[in-house]
Amino acid sequence: MISLREGEIPVVEKRKPYALVAITKHGVAHARSYIEKFPYADLYYMKKFEQGDEDARQIQLFDGTVRLLLPALFQQYKGIICIISLGAVVRMIAPLLIDKMKDPGVLVVDDKGQYVISVLSGHIGGANALTHEFAKAIGAEPIVTTASDVQKTIPVDLFGAQFGWVWDSEEKLLPVSASVVNEEHVAIVQETGEKNWWMYERSIPANLKIYPSIIEAIRAKPHAILLITDRLIEAHEEVLIENGVIYRPKSIVLGIGCNRGTAMEEIEQVIDETLAELRLSKKSVKAVASINLKKDETGLLELTAKHNWPFATYTPEQLNEIPFPNPSETVFKYTGAYGVSEPAALRCANAKALLLEKRKSGNVTVSVARVNFEERGQ
Template sequence: MLVALTRHGAAQAATLARAWPDAHVCVAAKFADALSACGDRVRAYHGAFKDEVGALFAGYDQIVFFVSLGAVVRLIAPHLKSKDEDPGVLVIDDAGEFVIPVLSGHVGGANECALRIAEVLQAVPVLTTASDAVKTIPVDILGRELGWRVEAPKLNITRVSAHVVNGEPIAFVQEAGRLDWWTRPTPLPANIHCYDMLEEVDLDRYAAVLWVTRRPVADDLWQRLSERLVVYRPPLDPRPST
Protein backbone atom coordinates (compact mmCIF):
# COMPACT_ATOMS: atom_id res chain seq x y z
CA MET A 1 0.00 0.00 0.00
CA LEU A 2 1.31 3.46 -0.99
CA VAL A 3 0.08 6.28 1.25
CA ALA A 4 0.14 9.94 0.17
CA LEU A 5 -1.02 12.74 2.45
CA THR A 6 0.02 15.70 0.28
CA ARG A 7 -0.33 16.65 -3.39
CA HIS A 8 3.41 16.25 -3.93
CA GLY A 9 3.31 12.89 -2.20
CA ALA A 10 0.42 11.83 -4.42
CA ALA A 11 2.50 12.63 -7.51
CA GLN A 12 5.37 10.51 -6.19
CA ALA A 13 2.99 7.70 -5.31
CA ALA A 14 1.67 7.82 -8.88
CA THR A 15 5.21 7.33 -10.20
CA LEU A 16 5.77 4.31 -7.99
CA ALA A 17 2.31 2.90 -8.73
CA ARG A 18 3.08 2.92 -12.46
CA ALA A 19 6.11 0.72 -11.80
CA TRP A 20 4.14 -1.56 -9.44
CA PRO A 21 0.83 -2.40 -11.15
CA ASP A 22 -0.27 -4.52 -8.17
CA ALA A 23 0.21 -1.75 -5.61
CA HIS A 24 -2.80 -0.01 -4.05
CA VAL A 25 -2.74 3.66 -3.14
CA CYS A 26 -4.37 5.43 -0.20
CA VAL A 27 -4.66 9.17 -0.75
CA ALA A 28 -6.63 12.14 0.54
CA ALA A 29 -9.69 12.55 -1.68
CA LYS A 30 -8.70 16.09 -2.65
CA PHE A 31 -5.47 14.79 -4.20
CA ALA A 32 -6.90 11.67 -5.86
CA ASP A 33 -6.89 13.30 -9.29
CA ALA A 34 -3.12 12.73 -9.45
CA LEU A 35 -3.80 8.99 -9.40
CA SER A 36 -6.64 8.75 -11.90
CA ALA A 37 -4.59 6.38 -14.05
CA CYS A 38 -4.55 3.84 -11.22
CA GLY A 39 -8.28 3.18 -11.46
CA ASP A 40 -9.74 0.95 -8.76
CA ARG A 41 -6.36 0.62 -7.03
CA VAL A 42 -6.97 4.00 -5.37
CA ARG A 43 -8.50 4.26 -1.90
CA ALA A 44 -9.52 7.90 -1.43
CA TYR A 45 -10.24 8.87 2.15
CA HIS A 46 -12.12 11.78 3.70
CA GLY A 47 -11.51 13.17 7.15
CA ALA A 48 -8.56 12.29 9.39
CA PHE A 49 -6.00 9.83 8.02
CA LYS A 50 -5.37 8.39 11.50
CA ASP A 51 -8.73 6.63 11.17
CA GLU A 52 -7.39 4.67 8.16
CA VAL A 53 -4.24 3.28 9.77
CA GLY A 54 -5.81 0.32 11.56
CA ALA A 55 -7.36 -1.07 8.37
CA LEU A 56 -4.08 -0.60 6.47
CA PHE A 57 -2.14 -2.47 9.14
CA ALA A 58 -4.63 -5.33 9.00
CA GLY A 59 -4.83 -5.50 5.23
CA TYR A 60 -1.33 -5.02 3.82
CA ASP A 61 2.13 -6.55 4.20
CA GLN A 62 3.99 -3.36 3.22
CA ILE A 63 2.91 0.25 3.78
CA VAL A 64 4.91 3.00 2.10
CA PHE A 65 4.33 6.55 3.39
CA PHE A 66 5.14 9.67 1.40
CA VAL A 67 5.29 11.93 4.45
CA SER A 68 7.69 12.86 7.25
CA LEU A 69 9.20 10.19 9.46
CA GLY A 70 7.99 11.89 12.65
CA ALA A 71 4.40 11.94 11.41
CA VAL A 72 4.56 8.24 10.56
CA VAL A 73 5.91 7.30 13.98
CA ARG A 74 3.02 9.07 15.68
CA LEU A 75 0.44 7.57 13.31
CA ILE A 76 1.52 3.94 13.64
CA ALA A 77 2.46 3.89 17.34
CA PRO A 78 -1.01 2.88 18.63
CA HIS A 79 -1.14 -0.06 16.22
CA LEU A 80 2.19 -1.76 16.93
CA LYS A 81 2.11 -5.36 18.18
CA SER A 82 5.33 -7.28 17.44
CA LYS A 83 7.84 -7.75 14.66
CA ASP A 84 6.21 -11.09 13.86
CA GLU A 85 2.83 -9.45 13.27
CA ASP A 86 3.42 -5.87 12.15
CA PRO A 87 3.63 -5.07 8.43
CA GLY A 88 6.71 -3.53 6.91
CA VAL A 89 6.51 0.27 7.15
CA LEU A 90 8.61 2.61 5.02
CA VAL A 91 8.93 6.37 4.64
CA ILE A 92 9.94 8.32 1.55
CA ASP A 93 10.90 11.96 2.07
CA ASP A 94 9.07 14.74 0.25
CA ALA A 95 11.87 15.17 -2.27
CA GLY A 96 11.93 11.45 -3.08
CA GLU A 97 15.64 11.20 -2.27
CA PHE A 98 15.60 8.68 0.59
CA VAL A 99 13.70 5.47 1.32
CA ILE A 100 13.70 4.55 5.01
CA PRO A 101 12.44 1.24 6.44
CA VAL A 102 10.88 2.16 9.78
CA LEU A 103 9.30 -1.08 10.96
CA SER A 104 9.77 -4.82 10.34
CA GLY A 105 12.87 -4.36 8.22
CA HIS A 106 13.94 -7.99 8.30
CA VAL A 107 11.06 -10.25 9.25
CA GLY A 108 8.45 -8.01 7.63
CA GLY A 109 10.48 -7.43 4.47
CA ALA A 110 10.70 -3.63 4.63
CA ASN A 111 14.44 -3.59 3.90
CA GLU A 112 14.01 -5.61 0.74
CA CYS A 113 11.07 -3.42 -0.26
CA ALA A 114 13.20 -0.30 0.28
CA LEU A 115 15.84 -1.57 -2.12
CA ARG A 116 13.21 -2.17 -4.81
CA ILE A 117 11.66 1.27 -4.33
CA ALA A 118 15.05 2.99 -4.37
CA GLU A 119 15.81 1.40 -7.73
CA VAL A 120 12.56 2.69 -9.22
CA LEU A 121 12.81 6.20 -7.80
CA GLN A 122 16.60 6.48 -8.12
CA ALA A 123 16.66 7.17 -4.39
CA VAL A 124 19.00 6.19 -1.56
CA PRO A 125 17.86 3.30 0.68
CA VAL A 126 18.62 4.06 4.33
CA LEU A 127 18.95 0.68 6.05
CA THR A 128 19.57 1.01 9.77
CA THR A 129 19.23 -2.67 10.71
CA ALA A 130 22.56 -3.64 12.24
CA SER A 131 23.30 -6.63 9.99
CA ASP A 132 22.61 -4.52 6.90
CA ALA A 133 24.67 -1.60 8.16
CA VAL A 134 27.74 -3.77 8.78
CA LYS A 135 26.99 -6.11 5.85
CA THR A 136 26.90 -9.35 7.76
CA ILE A 137 24.58 -12.35 8.25
CA PRO A 138 20.94 -11.53 9.11
CA VAL A 139 20.44 -14.29 11.67
CA ASP A 140 16.64 -14.04 11.84
CA ILE A 141 16.00 -14.39 8.10
CA LEU A 142 19.09 -16.20 6.81
CA GLY A 143 18.17 -18.40 3.83
CA ARG A 144 14.52 -17.38 3.87
CA GLU A 145 14.47 -16.85 0.11
CA LEU A 146 15.83 -20.41 -0.25
CA GLY A 147 13.12 -21.90 1.92
CA TRP A 148 15.23 -22.31 5.05
CA ARG A 149 13.28 -22.44 8.32
CA VAL A 150 14.92 -21.09 11.46
CA GLU A 151 14.75 -23.32 14.53
CA ALA A 152 15.71 -21.69 17.82
CA PRO A 153 14.14 -19.83 20.73
CA LYS A 154 13.71 -16.09 20.12
CA LEU A 155 16.24 -15.38 22.84
CA ASN A 156 18.85 -17.38 20.93
CA ILE A 157 18.17 -15.40 17.76
CA THR A 158 18.53 -12.12 19.63
CA ARG A 159 21.74 -13.10 21.44
CA VAL A 160 23.35 -14.69 18.39
CA SER A 161 22.45 -11.68 16.22
CA ALA A 162 24.30 -9.48 18.71
CA HIS A 163 27.38 -11.72 18.57
CA VAL A 164 27.34 -11.59 14.76
CA VAL A 165 27.02 -7.80 14.39
CA ASN A 166 29.58 -7.21 17.15
CA GLY A 167 32.19 -9.10 15.13
CA GLU A 168 32.66 -11.95 17.58
CA PRO A 169 33.86 -15.33 16.21
CA ILE A 170 30.97 -17.29 14.68
CA ALA A 171 31.00 -20.87 13.41
CA PHE A 172 28.82 -21.33 10.32
CA VAL A 173 28.25 -25.05 9.72
CA GLN A 174 26.50 -26.06 6.50
CA GLU A 175 25.63 -29.72 6.10
CA ALA A 176 22.61 -29.28 3.81
CA GLY A 177 20.87 -26.79 1.57
CA ARG A 178 21.97 -24.62 -1.30
CA LEU A 179 25.38 -23.01 -1.14
CA ASP A 180 24.39 -19.68 -2.72
CA TRP A 181 22.98 -18.25 0.52
CA TRP A 182 25.44 -15.34 0.71
CA THR A 183 24.03 -12.81 -1.76
CA ARG A 184 25.82 -9.61 -0.78
CA PRO A 185 28.43 -8.22 -3.21
CA THR A 186 30.95 -7.97 -0.36
CA PRO A 187 32.93 -10.97 0.97
CA LEU A 188 31.72 -12.91 3.98
CA PRO A 189 32.92 -11.06 7.12
CA ALA A 190 36.16 -12.30 8.65
CA ASN A 191 34.50 -13.26 11.94
CA ILE A 192 32.38 -15.93 10.16
CA HIS A 193 34.24 -19.28 10.02
CA CYS A 194 32.76 -21.94 7.73
CA TYR A 195 32.66 -25.70 8.33
CA ASP A 196 31.13 -28.68 6.54
CA MET A 197 30.29 -30.73 9.64
CA LEU A 198 29.49 -29.84 13.23
CA GLU A 199 32.03 -32.41 14.46
CA GLU A 200 34.80 -30.26 12.95
CA VAL A 201 33.99 -27.33 15.24
CA ASP A 202 35.67 -26.62 18.56
CA LEU A 203 32.50 -25.24 20.14
CA ASP A 204 34.38 -23.53 22.97
CA ARG A 205 36.19 -21.25 20.49
CA TYR A 206 33.07 -19.53 19.17
CA ALA A 207 30.62 -17.04 20.56
CA ALA A 208 27.82 -18.66 18.56
CA VAL A 209 27.06 -21.43 16.07
CA LEU A 210 24.84 -21.19 13.01
CA TRP A 211 24.04 -24.74 11.89
CA VAL A 212 22.35 -25.55 8.58
CA THR A 213 21.33 -29.19 8.82
CA ARG A 214 18.61 -31.79 8.53
CA ARG A 215 19.96 -33.75 11.49
CA PRO A 216 18.06 -33.76 14.78
CA VAL A 217 19.59 -31.59 17.49
CA ALA A 218 20.24 -33.45 20.72
CA ASP A 219 18.94 -31.91 23.92
CA ASP A 220 22.40 -31.95 25.46
CA LEU A 221 23.73 -29.83 22.57
CA TRP A 222 21.03 -27.20 23.12
CA GLN A 223 21.95 -27.22 26.80
CA ARG A 224 25.69 -27.05 26.19
CA LEU A 225 25.44 -24.15 23.78
CA SER A 226 22.58 -22.55 25.72
CA GLU A 227 21.73 -19.28 23.93
CA ARG A 228 24.58 -19.59 21.40
CA LEU A 229 22.93 -21.93 18.85
CA VAL A 230 20.62 -21.18 15.92
CA VAL A 231 19.62 -24.02 13.57
CA TYR A 232 18.35 -23.70 10.01
CA ARG A 233 16.28 -26.35 8.27
CA PRO A 234 16.55 -26.23 4.46
CA PRO A 235 13.90 -27.97 2.37
CA LEU A 236 14.67 -31.17 0.55
CA ASP A 237 16.64 -30.51 -2.61
CA PRO A 238 14.20 -30.08 -5.52
CA ARG A 239 14.30 -32.50 -8.39
CA PRO A 240 16.16 -31.25 -11.50
CA SER A 241 13.82 -29.59 -13.98
CA THR A 242 13.29 -31.34 -17.31
Protein backbone atom coordinates in the same frame (compact mmCIF):
# COMPACT_ATOMS: atom_id res chain seq x y z
CA MET B 1 -14.04 6.21 -1.93
CA ILE B 2 -13.13 5.31 1.65
CA SER B 3 -14.85 7.45 4.32
CA LEU B 4 -12.90 7.53 7.58
CA ARG B 5 -14.59 7.84 10.98
CA GLU B 6 -13.30 7.71 14.53
CA GLY B 7 -13.76 4.32 16.15
CA GLU B 8 -14.32 2.47 12.85
CA ILE B 9 -11.84 0.40 10.87
CA PRO B 10 -12.51 1.16 7.19
CA VAL B 11 -12.89 -1.48 4.50
CA VAL B 12 -10.05 -1.44 1.97
CA GLU B 13 -9.63 -3.47 -1.22
CA LYS B 14 -6.32 -5.30 -0.91
CA ARG B 15 -5.02 -6.48 -4.27
CA LYS B 16 -1.27 -6.48 -3.71
CA PRO B 17 1.09 -7.24 -0.79
CA TYR B 18 2.03 -3.64 -0.01
CA ALA B 19 0.21 -0.36 0.52
CA LEU B 20 1.55 3.01 -0.66
CA VAL B 21 0.05 6.06 1.04
CA ALA B 22 0.43 9.75 0.13
CA ILE B 23 -1.16 12.83 1.70
CA THR B 24 0.47 15.81 -0.07
CA LYS B 25 0.26 17.20 -3.59
CA HIS B 26 3.88 16.39 -4.39
CA GLY B 27 3.67 13.04 -2.62
CA VAL B 28 0.66 12.04 -4.70
CA ALA B 29 2.42 13.02 -7.94
CA HIS B 30 5.40 10.86 -6.99
CA ALA B 31 3.23 7.99 -5.78
CA ARG B 32 1.35 7.80 -9.08
CA SER B 33 4.68 7.26 -10.85
CA TYR B 34 5.99 4.89 -8.17
CA ILE B 35 3.26 2.31 -8.77
CA GLU B 36 4.38 2.07 -12.39
CA LYS B 37 7.95 1.39 -11.28
CA PHE B 38 7.01 -0.84 -8.34
CA PRO B 39 3.91 -2.86 -9.27
CA TYR B 40 3.48 -4.66 -5.93
CA ALA B 41 1.70 -1.83 -4.08
CA ASP B 42 -1.89 -0.61 -3.83
CA LEU B 43 -2.00 3.19 -3.85
CA TYR B 44 -4.08 5.29 -1.44
CA TYR B 45 -4.31 9.07 -1.37
CA MET B 46 -6.66 11.85 -0.28
CA LYS B 47 -9.80 12.60 -2.30
CA LYS B 48 -8.86 16.25 -2.72
CA PHE B 49 -6.08 15.14 -5.08
CA GLU B 50 -8.45 13.14 -7.30
CA GLN B 51 -7.44 13.23 -10.99
CA GLY B 52 -10.23 11.24 -12.60
CA ASP B 53 -8.39 8.06 -13.54
CA GLU B 54 -8.36 6.44 -10.12
CA ASP B 55 -10.95 3.76 -10.88
CA ALA B 56 -9.18 2.75 -14.07
CA ARG B 57 -5.84 2.51 -12.25
CA GLN B 58 -7.35 0.88 -9.15
CA ILE B 59 -6.22 3.74 -6.92
CA GLN B 60 -8.21 4.11 -3.70
CA LEU B 61 -9.22 7.54 -2.45
CA PHE B 62 -9.96 8.36 1.18
CA ASP B 63 -11.73 11.25 2.84
CA GLY B 64 -10.51 12.15 6.32
CA THR B 65 -7.29 11.89 8.30
CA VAL B 66 -4.82 9.20 7.26
CA ARG B 67 -4.47 8.19 10.92
CA LEU B 68 -7.88 6.51 10.65
CA LEU B 69 -6.84 4.61 7.53
CA LEU B 70 -3.71 3.03 9.01
CA PRO B 71 -5.45 0.44 11.27
CA ALA B 72 -7.01 -1.21 8.21
CA LEU B 73 -3.70 -1.17 6.34
CA PHE B 74 -1.93 -2.68 9.36
CA GLN B 75 -4.38 -5.57 9.36
CA GLN B 76 -4.32 -6.24 5.61
CA TYR B 77 -0.84 -5.57 4.24
CA LYS B 78 2.60 -7.12 4.57
CA GLY B 79 4.18 -3.68 4.37
CA ILE B 80 3.15 -0.02 4.30
CA ILE B 81 5.08 2.65 2.40
CA CYS B 82 4.26 6.16 3.62
CA ILE B 83 5.08 9.37 1.77
CA ILE B 84 4.59 11.17 5.06
CA SER B 85 7.05 12.75 7.49
CA LEU B 86 8.87 10.30 9.74
CA GLY B 87 7.73 11.92 12.96
CA ALA B 88 4.08 11.88 11.92
CA VAL B 89 4.28 8.22 10.94
CA VAL B 90 5.87 7.24 14.25
CA ARG B 91 3.14 9.01 16.20
CA MET B 92 0.34 7.49 14.13
CA ILE B 93 1.55 3.88 14.19
CA ALA B 94 2.54 3.81 17.88
CA PRO B 95 -0.96 2.80 19.13
CA LEU B 96 -1.14 0.05 16.50
CA LEU B 97 2.00 -1.86 17.42
CA ILE B 98 1.64 -5.41 18.77
CA ASP B 99 5.03 -7.14 18.47
CA LYS B 100 7.75 -7.66 15.88
CA MET B 101 6.37 -11.08 14.95
CA LYS B 102 3.05 -9.60 13.85
CA ASP B 103 3.60 -5.95 12.87
CA PRO B 104 3.93 -5.19 9.14
CA GLY B 105 7.01 -3.53 7.76
CA VAL B 106 6.71 0.26 7.60
CA LEU B 107 8.74 2.56 5.35
CA VAL B 108 8.85 6.33 4.99
CA VAL B 109 9.68 8.14 1.74
CA ASP B 110 10.42 11.86 1.75
CA ASP B 111 8.28 14.21 -0.30
CA LYS B 112 10.92 14.58 -3.02
CA GLY B 113 11.57 10.87 -3.39
CA GLN B 114 15.24 11.12 -2.41
CA TYR B 115 15.27 8.73 0.56
CA VAL B 116 13.50 5.55 1.61
CA ILE B 117 13.73 4.86 5.36
CA SER B 118 13.09 1.55 7.11
CA VAL B 119 11.00 2.42 10.18
CA LEU B 120 9.40 -0.73 11.62
CA SER B 121 9.85 -4.53 11.46
CA GLY B 122 13.12 -4.36 9.59
CA HIS B 123 14.06 -8.03 9.65
CA ILE B 124 11.09 -10.23 10.47
CA GLY B 125 8.59 -7.85 8.90
CA GLY B 126 10.77 -7.44 5.81
CA ALA B 127 11.01 -3.65 5.94
CA ASN B 128 14.78 -3.61 5.37
CA ALA B 129 14.57 -5.76 2.23
CA LEU B 130 11.58 -3.74 1.02
CA THR B 131 13.51 -0.51 1.66
CA HIS B 132 16.33 -1.61 -0.63
CA GLU B 133 14.03 -2.90 -3.37
CA PHE B 134 11.67 0.08 -3.34
CA ALA B 135 14.61 2.50 -3.32
CA LYS B 136 16.08 0.75 -6.37
CA ALA B 137 12.76 0.92 -8.16
CA ILE B 138 12.30 4.67 -7.69
CA GLY B 139 15.95 5.69 -7.84
CA ALA B 140 16.24 6.76 -4.20
CA GLU B 141 18.78 6.14 -1.43
CA PRO B 142 17.84 3.42 1.09
CA ILE B 143 18.28 4.25 4.76
CA VAL B 144 18.54 1.20 7.04
CA THR B 145 19.84 1.75 10.56
CA THR B 146 20.02 -1.82 11.91
CA ALA B 147 23.74 -2.61 12.07
CA SER B 148 23.32 -6.30 11.23
CA ASP B 149 21.35 -5.70 8.06
CA VAL B 150 23.19 -6.90 4.98
CA GLN B 151 21.48 -8.05 1.82
CA LYS B 152 22.99 -11.42 1.03
CA THR B 153 20.50 -13.13 -1.22
CA ILE B 154 17.39 -12.73 -3.36
CA PRO B 155 14.22 -11.45 -1.67
CA VAL B 156 11.83 -13.83 -3.42
CA ASP B 157 8.68 -11.70 -3.13
CA LEU B 158 10.52 -8.64 -4.49
CA PHE B 159 12.75 -10.26 -7.10
CA GLY B 160 12.94 -8.00 -10.14
CA ALA B 161 10.63 -5.40 -8.62
CA GLN B 162 12.96 -2.61 -9.72
CA PHE B 163 12.29 -3.65 -13.32
CA GLY B 164 8.54 -4.04 -12.91
CA TRP B 165 8.57 -7.86 -12.85
CA VAL B 166 5.46 -9.42 -11.30
CA TRP B 167 4.91 -12.98 -10.13
CA ASP B 168 2.14 -15.19 -11.44
CA SER B 169 1.03 -16.45 -8.05
CA GLU B 170 1.93 -15.79 -4.44
CA GLU B 171 1.11 -19.37 -3.41
CA LYS B 172 4.74 -20.55 -3.30
CA LEU B 173 6.44 -17.34 -2.17
CA LEU B 174 6.91 -18.49 1.41
CA PRO B 175 8.26 -22.01 0.78
CA VAL B 176 10.57 -20.78 -1.99
CA SER B 177 11.78 -17.98 0.28
CA ALA B 178 12.53 -20.60 2.92
CA SER B 179 14.60 -22.57 0.41
CA VAL B 180 16.59 -19.45 -0.45
CA VAL B 181 17.17 -18.42 3.16
CA ASN B 182 18.01 -21.98 4.29
CA GLU B 183 20.66 -22.21 1.55
CA GLU B 184 18.96 -25.08 -0.24
CA HIS B 185 19.55 -25.72 -3.94
CA VAL B 186 17.53 -23.10 -5.84
CA ALA B 187 17.54 -23.09 -9.63
CA ILE B 188 17.21 -19.86 -11.60
CA VAL B 189 16.15 -20.01 -15.25
CA GLN B 190 15.82 -16.79 -17.24
CA GLU B 191 14.33 -16.81 -20.72
CA THR B 192 13.85 -13.07 -21.13
CA GLY B 193 13.91 -9.85 -19.11
CA GLU B 194 16.63 -7.67 -17.66
CA LYS B 195 19.84 -9.60 -16.96
CA ASN B 196 21.41 -7.25 -14.41
CA TRP B 197 19.20 -8.30 -11.49
CA TRP B 198 22.09 -9.22 -9.19
CA MET B 199 23.13 -5.82 -7.88
CA TYR B 200 25.20 -6.61 -4.81
CA GLU B 201 28.97 -6.41 -4.54
CA ARG B 202 29.37 -9.98 -3.29
CA SER B 203 29.08 -12.98 -5.59
CA ILE B 204 25.76 -14.75 -5.97
CA PRO B 205 25.39 -17.35 -3.15
CA ALA B 206 26.46 -20.89 -4.05
CA ASN B 207 23.03 -22.35 -3.38
CA LEU B 208 21.51 -20.20 -6.14
CA LYS B 209 22.42 -21.86 -9.42
CA ILE B 210 21.66 -20.42 -12.85
CA TYR B 211 20.66 -22.91 -15.55
CA PRO B 212 20.52 -22.17 -19.28
CA SER B 213 17.24 -24.03 -19.82
CA ILE B 214 14.24 -25.46 -18.03
CA ILE B 215 15.21 -28.98 -19.11
CA GLU B 216 18.59 -28.70 -17.38
CA ALA B 217 16.97 -27.23 -14.26
CA ILE B 218 14.51 -30.13 -14.06
CA ARG B 219 17.35 -32.63 -14.42
CA ALA B 220 19.20 -30.97 -11.53
CA LYS B 221 16.25 -31.65 -9.18
CA PRO B 222 16.49 -28.41 -7.16
CA HIS B 223 14.53 -27.77 -3.97
CA ALA B 224 12.99 -24.69 -5.58
CA ILE B 225 13.08 -22.65 -8.77
CA LEU B 226 12.81 -19.04 -9.86
CA LEU B 227 11.63 -18.94 -13.49
CA ILE B 228 11.78 -15.65 -15.39
CA THR B 229 9.77 -15.89 -18.58
CA ASP B 230 7.03 -14.20 -20.59
CA ARG B 231 5.58 -17.43 -21.96
CA LEU B 232 2.98 -19.75 -20.52
CA ILE B 233 4.59 -22.95 -19.28
CA GLU B 234 3.71 -26.30 -20.79
CA ALA B 235 2.33 -29.35 -19.02
CA HIS B 236 5.68 -31.15 -18.82
CA GLU B 237 7.20 -28.09 -17.11
CA GLU B 238 4.65 -27.85 -14.31
CA VAL B 239 6.90 -29.92 -12.06
CA LEU B 240 8.88 -26.70 -11.68
CA ILE B 241 6.11 -24.83 -9.92
CA GLU B 242 5.53 -27.50 -7.29
CA ASN B 243 7.96 -25.35 -5.35
CA GLY B 244 8.62 -22.49 -7.70
CA VAL B 245 7.74 -18.91 -8.55
CA ILE B 246 7.25 -17.65 -12.10
CA TYR B 247 8.21 -14.03 -12.71
CA ARG B 248 6.82 -12.03 -15.61
CA PRO B 249 9.25 -9.43 -16.94
CA LYS B 250 7.91 -6.56 -19.00
CA SER B 251 9.15 -7.90 -22.31
CA ILE B 252 6.28 -7.84 -24.84
CA VAL B 253 5.33 -4.88 -27.05
CA LEU B 254 2.00 -4.88 -28.87
CA GLY B 255 1.93 -2.93 -32.12
CA ILE B 256 -1.68 -1.90 -32.76
CA GLY B 257 -3.51 -0.33 -35.66
CA CYS B 258 -7.28 0.08 -35.68
CA ASN B 259 -10.12 1.80 -37.45
CA ARG B 260 -11.28 5.06 -35.94
CA GLY B 261 -13.78 4.52 -33.14
CA THR B 262 -12.94 0.86 -32.48
CA ALA B 263 -14.16 -0.09 -29.00
CA MET B 264 -11.69 -0.98 -26.27
CA GLU B 265 -13.41 -4.33 -25.82
CA GLU B 266 -12.75 -5.35 -29.41
CA ILE B 267 -9.10 -4.32 -29.22
CA GLU B 268 -8.62 -6.22 -25.96
CA GLN B 269 -10.32 -9.33 -27.32
CA VAL B 270 -7.91 -9.40 -30.27
CA ILE B 271 -4.96 -8.94 -27.90
CA ASP B 272 -6.14 -11.72 -25.59
CA GLU B 273 -6.67 -14.12 -28.48
CA THR B 274 -3.29 -13.26 -29.96
CA LEU B 275 -1.37 -13.72 -26.71
CA ALA B 276 -3.17 -17.00 -26.01
CA GLU B 277 -2.23 -18.30 -29.45
CA LEU B 278 1.41 -17.26 -28.96
CA ARG B 279 1.39 -18.75 -25.43
CA LEU B 280 2.47 -15.43 -23.92
CA SER B 281 1.49 -13.95 -20.58
CA LYS B 282 -0.52 -10.75 -20.57
CA LYS B 283 1.36 -9.78 -17.41
CA SER B 284 4.49 -9.39 -19.54
CA VAL B 285 3.08 -6.68 -21.80
CA LYS B 286 5.41 -3.71 -21.54
CA ALA B 287 3.69 -1.24 -23.85
CA VAL B 288 1.30 -0.64 -26.72
CA ALA B 289 2.74 1.11 -29.77
CA SER B 290 1.07 2.80 -32.74
CA ILE B 291 1.25 5.76 -35.11
CA ASN B 292 0.81 9.28 -33.72
CA LEU B 293 -2.45 9.58 -35.67
CA LYS B 294 -3.85 7.24 -33.00
CA LYS B 295 -2.60 9.17 -29.97
CA ASP B 296 -6.18 10.30 -29.23
CA GLU B 297 -7.88 7.00 -30.13
CA THR B 298 -10.37 6.43 -27.31
CA GLY B 299 -10.30 2.64 -27.39
CA LEU B 300 -6.51 2.56 -27.16
CA LEU B 301 -6.43 5.19 -24.42
CA GLU B 302 -9.02 3.30 -22.38
CA LEU B 303 -7.18 0.01 -22.84
CA THR B 304 -3.76 1.33 -21.82
CA ALA B 305 -5.24 3.17 -18.84
CA LYS B 306 -7.06 0.01 -17.72
CA HIS B 307 -3.84 -2.01 -17.65
CA ASN B 308 -1.48 0.84 -16.81
CA TRP B 309 0.45 0.16 -20.04
CA PRO B 310 2.58 2.92 -21.57
CA PHE B 311 1.21 4.04 -24.95
CA ALA B 312 4.01 4.90 -27.39
CA THR B 313 3.18 6.66 -30.66
CA TYR B 314 5.49 7.50 -33.54
CA THR B 315 5.40 9.81 -36.53
CA PRO B 316 5.18 8.33 -40.03
CA GLU B 317 8.80 9.34 -40.57
CA GLN B 318 9.92 7.45 -37.45
CA LEU B 319 8.01 4.34 -38.55
CA ASN B 320 9.41 4.48 -42.07
CA GLU B 321 12.95 4.36 -40.64
CA ILE B 322 12.33 0.81 -39.37
CA PRO B 323 12.80 -2.21 -41.66
CA PHE B 324 9.72 -4.44 -41.34
CA PRO B 325 8.24 -7.40 -43.25
CA ASN B 326 5.04 -6.15 -44.85
CA PRO B 327 5.10 -2.55 -46.14
CA SER B 328 1.89 -1.37 -47.79
CA GLU B 329 1.30 1.35 -50.34
CA THR B 330 -2.34 1.49 -49.24
CA VAL B 331 -1.35 2.22 -45.63
CA PHE B 332 1.11 4.85 -46.88
CA LYS B 333 -1.66 6.54 -48.88
CA TYR B 334 -3.77 7.09 -45.78
CA THR B 335 -1.15 7.58 -43.05
CA GLY B 336 2.15 8.56 -44.63
CA ALA B 337 3.71 5.42 -43.15
CA TYR B 338 4.23 2.14 -45.00
CA GLY B 339 3.03 0.26 -41.93
CA VAL B 340 1.78 0.86 -38.41
CA SER B 341 1.62 -2.18 -36.14
CA GLU B 342 4.83 -3.86 -37.35
CA PRO B 343 7.27 -0.90 -37.31
CA ALA B 344 5.69 0.51 -34.13
CA ALA B 345 6.22 -2.77 -32.27
CA LEU B 346 9.77 -3.15 -33.56
CA ARG B 347 10.75 0.43 -32.76
CA CYS B 348 9.29 0.38 -29.25
CA ALA B 349 10.91 -2.99 -28.47
CA ASN B 350 14.22 -2.05 -30.11
CA ALA B 351 13.91 -5.43 -31.86
CA LYS B 352 15.01 -6.67 -35.27
CA ALA B 353 12.33 -9.36 -35.72
CA LEU B 354 8.69 -9.86 -34.81
CA LEU B 355 7.17 -12.68 -32.79
CA LEU B 356 4.02 -12.12 -34.86
CA GLU B 357 3.76 -10.26 -38.15
CA LYS B 358 0.71 -8.09 -38.64
CA ARG B 359 -2.59 -9.86 -38.34
CA LYS B 360 -5.94 -8.21 -39.01
CA SER B 361 -9.02 -9.21 -37.05
CA GLY B 362 -12.15 -7.14 -37.54
CA ASN B 363 -11.21 -3.51 -36.97
CA VAL B 364 -7.87 -4.28 -35.35
CA THR B 365 -4.41 -5.06 -36.70
CA VAL B 366 -1.87 -6.43 -34.22
CA SER B 367 1.85 -7.26 -34.32
CA VAL B 368 3.98 -8.54 -31.44
CA ALA B 369 7.67 -7.99 -30.65
CA ARG B 370 9.86 -9.02 -27.73
CA VAL B 371 12.03 -6.35 -26.11
CA ASN B 372 15.71 -6.61 -27.07
CA PHE B 373 17.31 -6.52 -23.63
CA GLU B 374 20.78 -7.32 -24.98
CA GLU B 375 21.09 -4.12 -27.01
CA ARG B 376 19.61 -2.13 -24.15
CA GLY B 377 22.51 -3.27 -21.97
CA GLN B 378 20.21 -5.14 -19.64
